[in-house]
Amino acid sequence: MSKDSILIVEDDEDIVELLAFNLQSAGFATETAKDGYEALTKARRTPPAGIILDLMLPGLDGFEVCKELKRDPKTAGAPIIMLTARGEEVDRIVGLELGADDYVVKPFSPRELILRLRAVLKRHAPETEKRQVLSRDGLSVDLGAHRVTLDGEEVALTATEFRLLAELFQSTGRVLTRDRLLNSVWGYEFEGYARTVDTHVRRLRQKLGACSRMIETVRGVGYRFKE
Numbered sequence: 001m002s003k004d005s006i007l008i009v010e011d012d013e014d015i016v017e018l019l020a021f022n023l024q025s026a027g028f029a030t031e032t033a034k035d036g037y038e039a040l041t042k043a044r045r046t047p048p049a050g051i052i053l054d055l056m057l058p059g060l061d062g063f064e065v066c067k068e069l070k071r072d073p074k075t076a077g078a079p080i081i082m083l084t085a086r087g088e089e090v091d092r093i094v095g096l097e098l099g100a101d102d103y104v105v106k107p108f109s110p111r112e113l114i115l116r117l118r119a120v121l122k123r124h125a126p127e128t129e130k131r132q133v134l135s136r137d138g139l140s141v142d143l144g145a146h147r148v149t150l151d152g153e154e155v156a157l158t159a160t161e162f163r164l165l166a167e168l169f170q171s172t173g174r175v176l177t178r179d180r181l182l183n184s185v186w187g188y189e190f191e192g193y194a195r196t197v198d199t200h201v202r203r204l205r206q207k208l209g210a211c212s213r214m215i216e217t218v219r220g221v222g223y224r225f226k227e
Contacts, residue, residue, distance in 0.1 A: 005029040006117070007048040009039040009065065010083065011057055015106075019052060022110040023117075036060025040068055043075045050121055052113070055084030055095070063098060070099035070158045077146070077159045079120040083108065097199045099158045101186070124159055134169045139211045141169055150211060160185065161204050164197075168215060168225040177222040197222075 006028045010016050020030045031048065033039035036057045043051065051069070055062035062082060069075040079101040092103045101120040104113050134141040138151040143166055148155040157165065163185045168176065176184075178194040186196075201223060205212035216224045 005031055005046075005048045007031045007033060007039065007043055007051045007078075009033045009036070009051065009057065009062070010054040011035060012054075015054075015083075018110060019113075022114060026114050034058075036062070036065040039065050043069060043078065044072060047075050047078050049078070050117055050124075051078055051080045052117070053080050053082050053100070055082055063094060066095065066098045066100055073156045076156070077124065079124045079159065081113070081117060081120065083113070093196060096186070096196045099160055101160070123163070134166075137211060137214070139208065139214070141166055150209060155207055157204070157207060161200060161207070164200055165204055165208075168223060172225045173227040175218045175221055175224045181222065 004027070006023050008016055008019050008023075008030055010019065010032070011034045016032050016034075020032065023030050028049075031042060033042050036059050039051075039053070039057075040060075042048075053062045053065060057065065062084065066080055066082070069078065069080065076099075080099065081102045081104060082095045082100045083104050083106065085106040095103050101123075102116050104116065132143045134143070140149045141162075142148070146159075146162060148157055148162065148165065164181065167181065167184050178197045181197050182194075201215060201217075205215055208214070214226045216226050218224055
C-alpha cells in the first residue's frame with residue numbers, strides 16, 4: 001500500500017465498489033479486504049494511511065479487528081473509521097473505546113465520509129514543525145517523532161493515547177474537562193461519551209507505571225497533568 005492508501009474492510013461488494021470509486025476520485029489509492037483476517041494480514045504487511053472498517057464481518061468482527069490493530073505497534077497509528085449499520089450508542093462507545101477515530105452509520109454519504117476521513121488523517125499527520133520534546137521525571141514525549149519513552153524505554157501507545165497524553169502534558173497545571181478532551185483529542189464533540197475519556201485515561205495510566213500519578217483526576221470536572 002502507498003502512503004496515501006486507504007484499506008477498505010467490507011464484505012458487501014456494492015459498498016466496496018462505491019467506496020473505492022469515491023476514494024479514488026478524491027485522490028486516494030485503495031486496498032480492500034473482505035473479512036477480518038484478511039484485513040489484519042494486509043494492514044500488518046504494509047500499514048495503510050487509514051482504514052474504513054465495517055463492523056459486521058465474517059470470521060472476525062470489526063471490534064476484534066480494531067482491537068488487534070491497536071495492539072500492534074506497527075498498525076496502532078493508522079486512523080480507523082468504523083462503518084456499520086449498527087448505530088446504537090453502546091456500539092459507538094465500544095468502537096471509540098477500542099481506539100476507532102470516528103463512526104459512520106449506514107446508509108452514509110460518501111462525500112461526508114471522505115470529509116471525516118480527511119479530518120482524521122489531518123489529526124494523525126506527522127508534525128512538520130521543529131521537533132518539540134516534553135520531559136519530566138523520566139517521562140519523555142517527542143511530539144515530532146510521535147514517540148514516548150519512560151526511563152529510556154519506549155512505551156507503545158495508540159495514536160489516541162499519544163494525543164491524550166500530549167494534550168494533558170502541554171496543559172500542565174490546567175484542568176481539562178472531558179468535553180474539552182473529546183473535542184481536542186478525538187476532533188469531534190461526542191456528546192455523552194465522557195466514559196470514553198475515562199477509559200483511555202485508565203489505559204494510559206496503566207502504561208505509564210509510576211508516572212501515572214502525574215495525571216490527576218479532578219472529580220466531577222476532568223483531568224489535570226500535575227505540576
